[in-house]
Amino acid sequence: MTTDLETIGMLRDSLERYAADNYAFNDRLGMLKDSSGYNEKVWNDLAEFGFLTLRLPEDMDGLDGDANSVGALMEVVGKYLMQEPFLISGILSTTLVARLGDAGQRERLLQGLGSGQMLFSCSLEHADDCLLEDNRLSGRLDLVIHGDAAHGFLVAVRTGAGEIKLGLVNASAPGVQRNPCRLLDGRGAARVVLDNAEVELLDTPADGLSIEQHIDLLVDEANAALCAEACGMIDALLNTTNDYLKVRTQFGRPLATNQALQHRMADLYLLRQEAFALTRAAERAISQPAAERSRIVSGARAYISQAARKVANEAVQMHGGLGITEELNVSHFYRRIMLLNNLLGGRDQHFSRFVESSLGAA
Amino acid sequence: MNNSVLDKAQQLREAVRHFYRNEMPAGLRDKSHRHQVLDKQDYLQWMQLLDQKGWAVGHWPKEHGGQEWSLLERFVFEDELARLGCPWVIPFGVKYVGPVIYTFGSDEQKRRFLPGIVKTEEFWAQGYSEPNAGSDLAGLRTRAIRDGDDYVVNGQKVWTTYAQWADWLFCLVRTSTEGKPQSGISFLLIDMRSKGVTVKPISTMDGYHHVNEVWLEDVRVPAAHLVGEEGAGWTYAKFLLKNERTAGAIVGQARHVLDRLTLYARETQVNGEPLINQPLMRNRIGEFELRFLALEVASYDAVMAMLEERDNGGEASLVKIRGTELYQEVTDALLDAMGEAAMVFDPAALHTADGLPPLGPQDTGGILKEHFYNRANTIFGGSSEVQRNIIAKVVLGL
Numbered sequence: 001m002t003t004d005l006e007t008i009g010m011l012r013d014s015l016e017r018y019a020a021d022n023y024a025f026n027d028r029l030g031m032l033k034d035s036s037g038y039n040e041k042v043w044n045d046l047a048e049f050g051f052l053t054l055r056l057p058e059d060m061d062g063l064d065g066d067a068n069s070v071g072a073l074m075e076v077v078g079k080y081l082m083q084e085p086f087l088i089s090g091i092l093s094t095t096l097v098a099r100l101g102d103a104g105q106r107e108r109l110l111q112g113l114g115s116g117q118m119l120f121s122c123s124l125e126h127a128d129d130c131l132l133e134d135n136r137l138s139g140r141l142d143l144v145i146h147g148d149a150a151h152g153f154l155v156a157v158r159t160g161a162g163e164i165k166l167g168l169v170n171a172s173a174p175g176v177q178r179n180p181c182r183l184l185d186g187r188g189a190a191r192v193v194l195d196n197a198e199v200e201l202l203d204t205p206a207d208g209l210s211i212e213q214h215i216d217l218l219v220d221e222a223n224a225a226l227c228a229e230a231c232g233m234i235d236a237l238l239n240t241t242n243d244y245l246k247v248r249t250q251f252g253r254p255l256a257t258n259q260a261l262q263h264r265m266a267d268l269y270l271l272r273q274e275a276f277a278l279t280r281a282a283e284r285a286i287s288q289p290a291a292e293r294s295r296i297v298s299g300a301r302a303y304i305s306q307a308a309r310k311v312a313n314e315a316v317q318m319h320g321g322l323g324i325t326e327e328l329n330v331s332h333f334y335r336r337i338m339l340l341n342n343l344l345g346g347r348d349q350h351f352s353r354f355v356e357s358s359l360g361a362a
Numbered sequence: 363m364n365n366s367v368l369d370k371a372q373q374l375r376e377a378v379r380h381f382y383r384n385e386m387p388a389g390l391r392d393k394s395h396r397h398q399v400l401d402k403q404d405y406l407q408w409m410q411l412l413d414q415k416g417w418a419v420g421h422w423p424k425e426h427g428g429q430e431w432s433l434l435e436r437f438v439f440e441d442e443l444a445r446l447g448c449p450w451v452i453p454f455g456v457k458y459v460g461p462v463i464y465t466f467g468s469d470e471q472k473r474r475f476l477p478g479i480v481k482t483e484e485f486w487a488q489g490y491s492e493p494n495a496g497s498d499l500a501g502l503r504t505r506a507i508r509d510g511d512d513y514v515v516n517g518q519k520v521w522t523t524y525a526q527w528a529d530w531l532f533c534l535v536r537t538s539t540e541g542k543p544q545s546g547i548s549f550l551l552i553d554m555r556s557k558g559v560t561v562k563p564i565s566t567m568d569g570y571h572h573v574n575e576v577w578l579e580d581v582r583v584p585a586a587h588l589v590g591e592e593g594a595g596w597t598y599a600k601f602l603l604k605n606e607r608t609a610g611a612i613v614g615q616a617r618h619v620l621d622r623l624t625l626y627a628r629e630t631q632v633n634g635e636p637l638i639n640q641p642l643m644r645n646r647i648g649e650f651e652l653r654f655l656a657l658e659v660a661s662y663d664a665v666m667a668m669l670e671e672r673d674n675g676g677e678a679s680l681v682k683i684r685g686t687e688l689y690q691e692v693t694d695a696l697l698d699a700m701g702e703a704a705m706v707f708d709p710a711a712l713h714t715a716d717g718l719p720p721l722g723p724q725d726t727g728g729i730l731k732e733h734f735y736n737r738a739n740t741i742f743g744g745s746s747e748v749q750r751n752i753i754a755k756v757v758l759g760l
């Protein structure tokens with residue numbers, strides 16, 4: 001399943017146009033005051049566009065988009081620092097339900113997820129922090145992004161027999177306690193404590209893969225999407241900084257005339273090119289065998305984490321005092337990049353995974 | 363080198379440690395250790411504590427209440443406070459304007475201002491930067507025109523730290539537009555309660571209020587508040603800069619956060635093993651230790667060179683560049699190590715003195731705030747770029 005370039009271009013353009021009109025920096029500053037850290041109206045609009053069914057096959061009323069098409073939208077998400085749970089609920093949760101749910105569950109859940117009426121968050125990385133017994137789940141989900149607003153949590157949990165299962169917990173069920181908090185980019189999250197909470201298993205993996213293999217694949221897809229989001233931010237920061245150096249005058253001439261800064265900008269540009277190339281490679285790798293897929297995806301994330309951090313640091317630095325203010329987008333990109341670098345595995349984790357799959361375990 | 367200078371510096375270091383362990387009020391110590399936001403009351407308490415020890419103006423001449431510390435003592439004092447994680451020694455009075463006043467000010471100015479600076483009874487702010495005069499400070503435009511016994515001041519200052527608390531602003535203004543930009547600058551002391559002074563907060567990503575815009579509209583400043591001579595402000599500003607230079611705090615801060623990273627890595631278990639045993643983490647901390655060693659010995663050499671007056675003008679730049687860049691990278695690494703815990707930022711929690719730290723183990727709570735704020739370390743006080751320019755021009759003659 002590959003989405004053709006024309007369709008991808010159309011998807012990107014439609015979100016880009018929408019964001020330019022509705023998600024300008026000042027619009028976003030206003031939305032940051034919304035209690036859930038994202039905007040309901042925008043969320044509904046994203047659903048209207050069909051974006052929340054992007055990754056679903058046509059027979060489930062989806063757009064049948066591939067990883068590349070997700071990336072195209074995620075770049076725009078990064079560029080405009082969109083806060084909505086597009087990736088977490090719209091792509092990741094929806095696809096988990098589609099690939100692991102049985103016909104009844106798909107029927108019941110996908111319509112709500114695709115229309116944005118229902119919002120799910122995921123906890124896929126802490127399979128050992130919860131205990132599953134008789135369809136009851138206990139334990140803690142440490143930080144669930146959008147967990148403050150979610151209607152349900154998709155939780156990966158390891159059984160006594162060492163097998164990974166995927167459970168759906170209704171956020172308002174008895175035994176579910178959530179402590180909301182704000183992430184450093186203003187999005188909402190929650191620390192969730194489960195005490196014998198009722199859980200519904202999604203236990204019907206498609207395509208002959210195990211549940212664990214499906215989850216690994218989807219986490220890699222999400223990681224590729226995060227690479228694309230980072231690319232959107234890197235690109236925006238590079239452009240903003242480039243423009244600023246041309247207009248900011250000190251010592252009687254534009255900052256841009258200082259060769260010391262020109263060379264640094266050239267280095268950032270190289271990072272940008274590499275980041276985009278690695279993101280495309282990670283998206284292509286999604287359809288490769290697991291070992292190669294995870295090698296490329298983790299390699300991309302490790303490299304891009306560092307690249308994005310470098311770009312963010314340099315952008316702040318070259319803006320001088322303005323770089324740390326709320327009023328300028330630079331500091332907001334800076335924060336989102338910090339956050340991104342800890343989502344679904346930090347740099348070290350991905351780097352280690354890359355080294356191991358490149359060299360074989362020591 | 364004369365041993366007594368070294369001995370005295372070492373004694374001071376030990377006295378500071380002893381003070382921190384035995385005399386520092388627990389509330390202030392904890393707040394500072396957690397990087398919580400300190401309010402004006404906290405800083406007043408802190409500066410007055412230092413004054414009681416005779417340390418607030420230890421580097422001043424005896425006749426104005428100081429102890430005539432050597433440069434090394436000054437350095438060690440700031441270094442040790444920062445290593446321990448003490449509050450910032452607010453420099454605007456004791457470090458910046460005080461020495462300008464006792465060196466260039468009138469007797470009346472000394473009598474009027476120095477006691478309030480020593481005891482931090484009056485708060486000062488630094489009005490140098492303007493929207494169009496950042497790195498290029500000499501490009502400042504705030505205009506002061508003589509009118510009878512007053513100057514009438516019009517213009518805008520920006521990034522003015524703690525202007526919202528300040529009683530006084532020491533301010534660079536343009537009294538002449540003739541000749542070189544540097545030659546038309548004067549040094550004025552402006553009462554912040556004067557009519558026409560407006561302070562507007564600037565919000566920053568660290569989530570608390572420290573920098574401001576200061577608008578000056580037809581502010582009448584008595585000519586008696588001109589320091590030294592009209593048009594000689596640039597000389598005083600450069601003198602002040604020299605006092606800004608022995609920045610032991612930069613070294614101590616890097617040490618402090620490196621200690622925290624190491625402690626965090628020792629005490630945090632990942633898959634049943636201390637984080638510090640992971641090869642990547644070990645290697646990273648090892649690299650930082652090595653860089654810190656280089657910073658520490660080179661800083662020490664730099665101070666000795668200044669003390670023995672064989673400096674070449676690049677010493678302070680070395681400390682500033684290496685120290686601030688190391689500090690920033692170590693906090694990056696600490697935040698990485700904290701993983702998910704470092705994704706939550708709650709500025710409101712940073713204000714509650716006795717609340718729990720907003721995140722994570724080891725009181726690393728406010729490290730995010732600190733990290734955000736300290737992005738500016740490589741921007742203010744002579745940016746890293748400006749420091750490199752100094753080395754290239756002044757030392758290397760390029």
Ligand SMILES: Cc1cc2nc3c(=O)[nH]c(=O)nc-3n(C[C@H](O)[C@H](O)[C@H](O)COP(=O)(O)OP(=O)(O)OC[C@H]3O[C@@H](n4cnc5c(N)ncnc54)[C@H](O)[C@@H]3O)c2cc1C
Nearest residue numbers: 258317318320321488490491496497521522523738745747
């Ligand atoms: C948190 C904070 C607190 C501050 N507190 C005070 C205060 O209390 N009082 C006060 O007066 N000021 C204060 N400042 C202002 C500070 O001194 C200025 O931010 C600083 O001088 C840099 O100026 P700018 O921000 O206008 O950046 P710019 O001068 O516009 O510089 C932007 C970038 O370009 C670089 N650059 C500039 N010229 C060159 C060159 N020739 N070659 C290569 N690179 C170059 C700079 O290093 C920087 O990275 C504070 C700033 C901050 C961020």
